[in-house]
Amino acid sequence: MRLAELSERSGVSIATIKYYLREGLLAPGRQVNATTAEYDEDHLRRLRLVRAMIQVGRVPVATVREVLGHVDDDSLGRTIRLGAALWALPQVPEPDTEDEYLQAARREVDRLLETLGWSNARALITISPAYRSLVVAVATFRRLGYDWDAGLLVSYARLMHQAAALDLDFVETHPSEAEKVEAAVLGAILVEPMLQSLHRLAQEEESARRYGFE
Amino acid sequence: MRLAELSERSGVSIATIKYYLREGLLAPGRQVNATTAEYDEDHLRRLRLVRAMIQVGRVPVATVREVLGHVDDDSLGRTIRLGAALWALPQVPEPDTEDEYLQAARREVDRLLETLGWSNARALITISPAYRSLVVAVATFRRLGYDWDAGLLVSYARLMHQAAALDLDFVETHPSEAEKVEAAVLGAILVEPMLQSLHRLAQEEESARRYGFE
DNA sequence: CTCCTTGGTAAGTGCCACTATCCAAGCACC
DNA sequence: GGTGCTTGGATAGTGGCACTTACCAAGGAG
Numbered sequence: 001m002r003l004a005e006l007s008e009r010s011g012v013s014i015a016t017i018k019y020y021l022r023e024g025l026l027a028p029g030r031q032v033n034a035t036t037a038e039y040d041e042d043h044l045r046r047l048r049l050v051r052a053m054i055q056v057g058r059v060p061v062a063t064v065r066e067v068l069g070h071v072d073d074d075s076l077g078r079t080i081r082l083g084a085a086l087w088a089l090p091q092v093p094e095p096d097t098e099d100e101y102l103q104a105a106r107r108e109v110d111r112l113l114e115t116l117g118w119s120n121a122r123a124l125i126t127i128s129p130a131y132r133s134l135v136v137a138v139a140t141f142r143r144l145g146y147d148w149d150a151g152l153l154v155s156y157a158r159l160m161h162q163a164a165a166l167d168l169d170f171v172e173t174h175p176s177e178a179e180k181v182e183a184a185v186l187g188a189i190l191v192e193p194m195l196q197s198l199h200r201l202a203q204e205e206e207s208a209r210r211y212g213f214e
Numbered sequence: 215m216r217l218a219e220l221s222e223r224s225g226v227s228i229a230t231i232k233y234y235l236r237e238g239l240l241a242p243g244r245q246v247n248a249t250t251a252e253y254d255e256d257h258l259r260r261l262r263l264v265r266a267m268i269q270v271g272r273v274p275v276a277t278v279r280e281v282l283g284h285v286d287d288d289s290l291g292r293t294i295r296l297g298a299a300l301w302a303l304p305q306v307p308e309p310d311t312e313d314e315y316l317q318a319a320r321r322e323v324d325r326l327l328e329t330l331g332w333s334n335a336r337a338l339i340t341i342s343p344a345y346r347s348l349v350v351a352v353a354t355f356r357r358l359g360y361d362w363d364a365g366l367l368v369s370y371a372r373l374m375h376q377a378a379a380l381d382l383d384f385v386e387t388h389p390s391e392a393e394k395v396e397a398a399v400l401g402a403i404l405v406e407p408m409l410q411s412l413h414r415l416a417q418e419e420e421s422a423r424r425y426g427f428e
Numbered sequence: 429c430t431c432c433t434t435g436g437t438a439a440g441t442g443c444c445a446c447t448a449t450c451c452a453a454g455c456a457c458c
Numbered sequence: 459g460g461t462g463c464t465t466g467g468a469t470a471g472t473g474g475c476a477c478t479t480a481c482c483a484a485g486g487a488g
Contacts, residue, residue: 002464002465002466003465003466004464004465013446013447014465014466015446015447015448016445016446016447018447018466018467018468019445019446019447021466021467022467022468029466031466033453033454034452034453034454034465034466035452035453035454035455035464035465035466035467036454036455036465036466037465037466045358045359048357048358049358052354052358054445056350056351056354060444060445061444061445061446062444082417082418082421083418083421086414086417086418089414113415118415118416118419128414128415128418130410130411130412130414130415130418131411131415133407133410133411134408134411134412134415136270137270137404137407137408137411138408140266140270140404141400141404143262144259144262144263144266144400145259146397146400148384152380152384153408155380156377156380156405156408156409156412157412157415157416159373159374159376159377159409160373160409160412160413160415160416161412161416161419161420162373163370163373163413163416164413164416164417164419164420165416165420166366166369166370167417168417168420168421168424170362170366183360184417186355186358186360187417188413188414188417190351190354190355191370191413192410192413193347193351194348194351194352194367194370195370195373195374195409195410195413196344196347196406196409196410197344197345197347197348197351198344198348198370198371198374198375199374199377199378199402199405199406199409200300200303200342200344200402201327201332201342201344201345201348201371201374202332202371202374202375202377202378202379203296203300203378203381203382203398203401203402204296204297204300204342204344205332205375205378206375206378206379206382207296207297207382210382216434216435217434217435218433218434227477227478228434228435229477229478229479230476230477230478232435232436232437232478233476233477233478235435235436236436236437243435245435247484247485248434248435248483248484248485249433249434249435249436249483249484249485249486250434250435250485250486251434251435268476274475274476275475275476275477276475
């Protein structure tokens with residue numbers, strides 16, 4: 001198919017597709033002649049993935065490029081490849097100042113990992129961006145004066161561990177390795193907004209259940 | 215305290231605080247004379263909340279203003295007030311086109327709510343932004359050709375319902391109504407990045423556990 | 429009295445995801 | 459074989475947003 005058809009079938013404007021091509025988010029089509037390039041189903045699929053990441057996942061363009069680079073890198077093992085792809089995803093920005101709250105939060109998270117028995121964590125996870133993000137979130141809570149029970153964090157972690165197990169079970173259902181990695185990235189990118197939506201719906205439901213509409 | 219101290223204690227630059235004052239995210243200080251205004255602990259607390267929403271929660275400034283308006287609105291009941299605050303929070307943008315995937319996703323989500331017995335949902339939730347976001351996420355998955363079991367969604371929903379119950383238990387521990395609402399907003403704003411971080415950490419852990427570092 | 433600081437305002441900056449405009453080279457139809 | 463529309467490609471511009479800089483008049487301190 002040509003650019004116009006790719007645009008129509010994906011619902012992405014031609015100008016935007018050109019932009020993605022320029023930014024290296026999409027491989028160039030097979031050049032037929034000086035004024036025609038041919039695109040195929042793979043391009044369409046990749047374009048939809050890019051769109052999903054940018055629109056639903058709110059992933060910056062530069063990050064999408066990085067993530068896709070890892071997804072396409074056949075030389076990596078699965079855990080590393082998945083990790084590489086996930087690590088590239090944006091989360092909370094790096095804190096500018098190193099204060100007491102941050103240090104306390106780090107100790108708290110370390111204790112959490114120990115309690116959970118996430119042993120792989122100690123070696124690998126402590127350099128993961130997700131670890132940093134978690135520390136920042138905990139520190140922010142503390143800074144605002146909230147003082148919850150450490151058990152709450154453990155409970156949340158157990159829940160998310162169950163969710164992660166569901167994710168990976170789903171990933172398992174895909175035969176090829178490339179599809180697995182793509183599914184895993186989507187699991188991070190799309191499942192998260194889904195979980196977030198479900199979380200808020202559940203809050204509304206539970207709030208109405210407990211308090212009615214008083 | 216004066217602006218300079220407010221800035222120092224919050225870690226937010228004076229220029230930025232002035233910007234927030236202008237944007238109505240922060241109440242003006244008590245004007246002592248033409249060149250001096252006095253701020254108190256409430257200002258500091260509110261400023262930190264604003265910062266948390268913007269930096270950790272990535273909430274746009276205009277939305278923060280809206281959410282705070284609801285938080286401060288004493289005339290509303292709790293569920294409504296919480297709902298109003300949560301509904302103002304940004305999620306996935308409104309889809310531009312109404313296609314078959316979207317309609318199918320809507321039916322699927324409706325079925326999900328029925329299965330879960332979230333009866334309050336049917337009346338209220340279907341107009342909630344979270345409902346829309348969920349529909350968009352499901353539709354996006356389908357559009358990409360992923361075809362999971364409906365039971366997976368139910369499992370995720372049950373997990374998030376448990377998380378929501380934990381949130382509300384935590385909110386319950388706060389005595390005053392104003393604090394409860396603020397805690398609830400934070401529960402949405404800060405717990406979500408925390409859950410997200412935990413989700414990714416859990417994925418890394420579980421992936422390493424299943425596959426090692428092959 | 430002089431100089432520094434304060435709060436307030438208006439205009440500017442940097443980033444980012446597009447988007448509008450051009451352009452030369454086909455291709456399609458007469 | 460001409461003519462006009464379409465195509466892919468490049469460059470520059472746009473709009474939104476979260477700040478930030480520059481400036482101002484009015485205090486207050488020494």
